[in-house]
Amino acid sequence: MLRRSILTGVASLLLSAVPLVATGEDMSKTPLHAAAGQNNVATIRKLLAEGVKIDARDGSGATALLVATHGNRIEAAKALIEAGADVNAKDNIEDSPYLYAGARGHLEILTMTLAHGADLKSTNRYGGTALIPASERGHVETVRTLIEAGVAVDHVNKLGWTALLEAIILGDGGKRHEQIVDLLVKAGADVNLADGDGVTPLQHARTRGFATIEGILTAAGAH
Incomplete structure (x- = not known):
């Protein structure tokens, strides 16, 4: 029983971790993803006005909003959310802007996701809210x-x-x-x-x- 508990604890330390940057995030990155990562609101608005897809995915399945959330880029996240970005869109490892902001304590972005339709029942890849x-x-x-x-x-x-x-x-x-x-x-x-x-x-x-x-x-x- 003790051994099982220890193994469970060790496994949890590995499983509960949410990567700071999703694997492969730099793959197939669009200009919108790049602008989000740089907190470049002017470019974000310009690209959206030109008709780029707000929820386009990069190689890791992340949207521009998730990229902004990874870096706690508050102004970029605000611009994207107010423009209609999906706060529940998950990447390839089942992180969403809402889930990631909660896990990392990015309170300002979390609050914005909650005000724009965050799915409170959604779970990460380990089944956790x-x-x-x-x-x-x-x-x-x-x-x-x-x-x-x-x-x-x-x-x-x-x-x-x-x-x-x-x-x-x-x-x-x-x-x-x-x-x-x-x-x-x-x-x-x-x-x-x-x-x-x-x-x-x-x-x-x-x-x-x-x-x-x-x-x-x-x-x-x-x-």
């Missing part, structure tokens, strides 16, 4: 924003983990993850929903010596 990697990575305001938007707090990914479990298992137990656990609990997260090995959030917190998180869970009825 935007809330799960945001919780793991300690993006407090992103987690708060996603909860307020209505993302399901108890969604379980392919690893058998919820946002609460990832915040504990892959978090560092510091202030940011304490705040995230508190936010998730207050949002109604099931504090007794165990992982695939039957280990509960409370057991994980105790094993790691996360006393404050343990207290938050216990106060919420965890056992």
Whole structure:
């Protein structure tokens, strides 16, 4: 059981990672993709006025908006979103502007995607909603924003983990993850929903010596 848990943890570290740049992003790049990556709003508007396809894909399947999101190019993303770019368009590894912005804590772009039709039920290649990697990575305001938007707090990914479990298992137990656990609990997260090995959030917190998180869970009825 211990060995299985360790292997699961190691695998999760590899699987939960969202690449900073999607593989092959430089392949078949259009001028619109290049302008988005450079945060060149004037060129973006010129190209769109000339009739270029706003959701054209590069070699990795990324749209110009996803390229802008990769680099947290806020002005470029704003111009594209306001012009009608699809915030849910996924690349070859199932990242979308909405999902990537959530995972990386690109809060301004995330907020724009939420205001323009982000699919809250959409999942990444590991079956996780935007809330799960945001919780793991300690993006407090992103987690708060996603909860307020209505993302399901108890969604379980392919690893058998919820946002609460990832915040504990892959978090560092510091202030940011304490705040995230508190936010998730207050949002109604099931504090007794165990992982695939039957280990509960409370057991994980105790094993790691996360006393404050343990207290938050216990106060919420965890056992």
